[in-house]
Amino acid sequence: MEKFQKLSGIAAPMPLVNIDTDMIIPKVFLKTIKRSGLGVNLFDEMRYDRQGNEIPDFVLNKPQYRDAQILVAGDNFGCGSSREHAPWAIADFGIKCVISTSFADIFFNNCFKNGILPIVLPQEQVDMLMKDAEKGANARMEVDLEEQTITTSDGEVIKFDVDAFKKHCLLNGLDDIGLTMEKATAIDAYEERAKQSFPWA
Amino acid sequence: MTAPKTLYDKIWDAHVVSEDADGTSLLYIDRHLVHEVTSPQAFEGLRMAGRQVRAPEKTIAVPDHNVPTTLDRASGVIENEESRIQVEALDKNARDFGVHYYPVSDVRQGIVHIVGPEQGWTLPGMTVVCGDSHTATHGAFGSLAHGIGTSEVEHVLATQTLIQKKSKNMKVEITGKLRPGVTAKDITLSVIGATGTAGGTGYVIEYCGEAIRDLSMEGRMTVCNMAIEGGARAGLIAPDEKTFEYCKGRPHAPKGAAWEAAVAYWKTLFTDEGAHFDKVITIAGEDIAPVVTWGTSPEDVLPITATVPAPEDFKGGKVEAAKRALDYMGLTAGQKLTDIEIDTVFIGSCTNGRIEDLRAAAEILKGKKVKDGMRAMVVPGSGLVRAQAEEEGLADIFKDAGFEWRMAGCSMCLAMNPDQLAEGERCASTSNRNFEGRQGYKGRTHLVSPAMAAAAAITGKLTDVREMM
Numbered sequence: 001m002e003k004f005q006k007l008s009g010i011a012a013p014m015p016l017v018n019i020d021t022d023m024i025i026p027k028v029f030l031k032t033i034k035r036s037g038l039g040v041n042l043f044d045e046m047r048y049d050r051q052g053n054e055i056p057d058f059v060l061n062k063p064q065y066r067d068a069q070i071l072v073a074g075d076n077f078g079c080g081s082s083r084e085h086a087p088w089a090i091a092d093f094g095i096k097c098v099i100s101t102s103f104a105d106i107f108f109n110n111c112f113k114n115g116i117l118p119i120v121l122p123q124e125q126v127d128m129l130m131k132d133a134e135k136g137a138n139a140r141m142e143v144d145l146e147e148q149t150i151t152t153s154d155g156e157v158i159k160f161d162v163d164a165f166k167k168h169c170l171l172n173g174l175d176d177i178g179l180t181m182e183k184a185t186a187i188d189a190y191e192e193r194a195k196q197s198f199p200w201a
Numbered sequence: 202m203t204a205p206k207t208l209y210d211k212i213w214d215a216h217v218v219s220e221d222a223d224g225t226s227l228l229y230i231d232r233h234l235v236h237e238v239t240s241p242q243a244f245e246g247l248r249m250a251g252r253q254v255r256a257p258e259k260t261i262a263v264p265d266h267n268v269p270t271t272l273d274r275a276s277g278v279i280e281n282e283e284s285r286i287q288v289e290a291l292d293k294n295a296r297d298f299g300v301h302y303y304p305v306s307d308v309r310q311g312i313v314h315i316v317g318p319e320q321g322w323t324l325p326g327m328t329v330v331c332g333d334s335h336t337a338t339h340g341a342f343g344s345l346a347h348g349i350g351t352s353e354v355e356h357v358l359a360t361q362t363l364i365q366k367k368s369k370n371m372k373v374e375i376t377g378k379l380r381p382g383v384t385a386k387d388i389t390l391s392v393i394g395a396t397g398t399a400g401g402t403g404y405v406i407e408y409c410g411e412a413i414r415d416l417s418m419e420g421r422m423t424v425c426n427m428a429i430e431g432g433a434r435a436g437l438i439a440p441d442e443k444t445f446e447y448c449k450g451r452p453h454a455p456k457g458a459a460w461e462a463a464v465a466y467w468k469t470l471f472t473d474e475g476a477h478f479d480k481v482i483t484i485a486g487e488d489i490a491p492v493v494t495w496g497t498s499p500e501d502v503l504p505i506t507a508t509v510p511a512p513e514d515f516k517g518g519k520v521e522a523a524k525r526a527l528d529y530m531g532l533t534a535g536q537k538l539t540d541i542e543i544d545t546v547f548i549g550s551c552t553n554g555r556i557e558d559l560r561a562a563a564e565i566l567k568g569k570k571v572k573d574g575m576r577a578m579v580v581p582g583s584g585l586v587r588a589q590a591e592e593e594g595l596a597d598i599f600k601d602a603g604f605e606w607r608m609a610g611c612s613m614c615l616a617m618n619p620d621q622l623a624e625g626e627r628c629a630s631t632s633n634r635n636f637e638g639r640q641g642y643k644g645r646t647h648l649v650s651p652a653m654a655a656a657a658a659i660t661g662k663l664t665d666v667r668e669m670m
Contacts, residue, residue, distance in 0.1 A: 017518035031283035033241035084350035113352035200455035
């Protein structure tokens with residue numbers, strides 16, 4: 001997995017609440033058997049018309065946000081299906097950090113497996129960052145995972161919380177499976193115990 | 202004496218392999234369900250790393266999302282090339298890694314969340330995961346069941362565990378009796394209407410109360426299925442005699458002495474008196490009406506007797522969202538819900554594709570016809586549900602009424618297969634999501650119970666099923 005340490009980039013504002021995974025990556029793009037190449041279809045139905053032309057009003061089609069690396073989003077971002085195609089599409093587009101007041105559980109976990117940092121902040125702080133993002137390409141935000149800070153284009157610093165284990169994995173680009181494999185003895189021991197206690201399982 | 206525990210606490214504790222100081226735990230997984238859409242990259246990951254499936258005997262695969270549901274699919278060919286490749290990839294992965302498999306040609310094939318319980322794979326007290334958010338369904342058995350992403354699918358395949366932090370406990374109690382015409386679907390939608398789609402974020406919900414106890418296993422599965430739409434990681438219902446009765450004799454349920462031992466353990470799976478819940482919601486069963494959704498989020502729920510709301514009725518970010526939803530749905534504030542005309546009716550999905558759902562719809566449709574021009578389809582949740590419905594004469598009722606009688610699959614719930622809404626087409630659907638584009642590009646979805654869907658098929662409008670009973 002790609003490491004996430006520090007990021008300085010353009011933030012795109014998406015204030016709509018309840019942006020679901022069907023919006024992030026519509027199901028027609030789930031038929032791939034690969035993880036790559038989904039960025040072009042990120043937010044497909046909001047981003048393109050039926051003929052495949054860009055809808056100019058959509059935020060990521062605006063010249064100042066085409067290279068956005070941060071998304072400031074409305075409440076409950078990523079609700080709906082468990083499709084990891086959603087974070088794959090986001091990462092493939094080049095967005096490495098999403099900021100909102102809340103995320104759906106599965107989407108939130110999926111982000112960390114793909115080098116994306118989802119940050120939860122109180123409403124006032126998200127509102128403030130949303131305003132900063134609305135300034136366009138001049139508004140470069142800086143996200144520092146080690147320090148757990150976001151610095152706005154005006155130099156204002158906001159602290160954020162992140163789970164210590166998830167932070168460690170993201171900072172070092174660690175693969176969960178490799179880590180768990182190191183605990184094989186504990187898993188063997190559990191299976192032995194379970195064979196006695198829950199033989200039917 | 203140990204502190205009183207919730208049902209969730211008990212199942213969690215029984216599955217902890219190891220726990221770090223910060224609470225990050227390795228949780229053992231008893232059943233891993235797999236379908237064709239969220240698994241190919243995970244199997245590919247195993248191959249690239251030279252890894253095996255750790256417990257193929259606990260891994261069950263079935264294609265459901267992509268499969269056509271037309272009667273001619275028996276010919277075995279899936280016309281859409283990408284869909285075919287995904288299903289073929291699952292065929293190959295199941296074979297190569299030696300996991301249990303129900304291919305399209307098998308009568309037991311169906312939606313993974315219907316096949317699991319039907320075959321006795323899902324049992325009380327287990328941990329069940331699947332790369333699908335509606336895994337919450339299996340919580341109806343008092344098993345801890347939730348959706349995971351593809352990276353986690355790979356993690357479970359390789360290690361039979363998941364890295365997890367414990368969620369908080371929420372109790373949702375539905376007291377008293379339901380009124381006639383009110384079903385499990387109305388309960389679960391009403392709960393989401395009350396809590397919002399983010400109301401359950403960070404929680405595992407235990408549903409309890411008389412109205413929940415009174416539900417059949419099918420109804421309980423409908424309730425737990427949509428726990429995820431309320432944002433919860435999982436929904437749970439404590440197992441009881443109905444649960445044991447449902448499990449008994451299923452192909453993969455324990456037999457003989459093992460059965461007795463299992464039931465003795467399952468009877469300990471309930472929330473202790475005085476156990477702590479971080480959040481409690483109580484709804485009186487008699488206050489629940491047959492409901493429909495008007496917008497593009499499952500929280501946009503109203504009783505069928507209500508009118509379409511105005512954006513100004515909401516606060517904060519929901520004002521803009523409601524404006525957008527009304528525009529997308531082509532509705533006007535103040536319009537009576539029962540005046541909304543429907544083009545299509547879809548009965549099926551992991552929410553409402555079980556035998557009891559088909560019975561409830563058939564009960565309303567008996568001796569009636571769908572409105573002229575109505576496109577109406579029933580897609581049983583599994584081949585076995587389909588066979589049973591044929592045996593009970595339900596299939597004939599549907600066909601006589603003018604419904605298409607399809608083969609099992611996810612079908613129009615998510616339109617990854619040929620069953621889709623056209624632009625602007627309006628559907629009364631027994632599925633679980635009314636998101637923009639969910640049932641087809643610019644398609645319009647109203648979520649309802651099977652009985653309400655049947656009523657809408659007859660009148661051509663969203664209809665209060667109580668007027669037809």
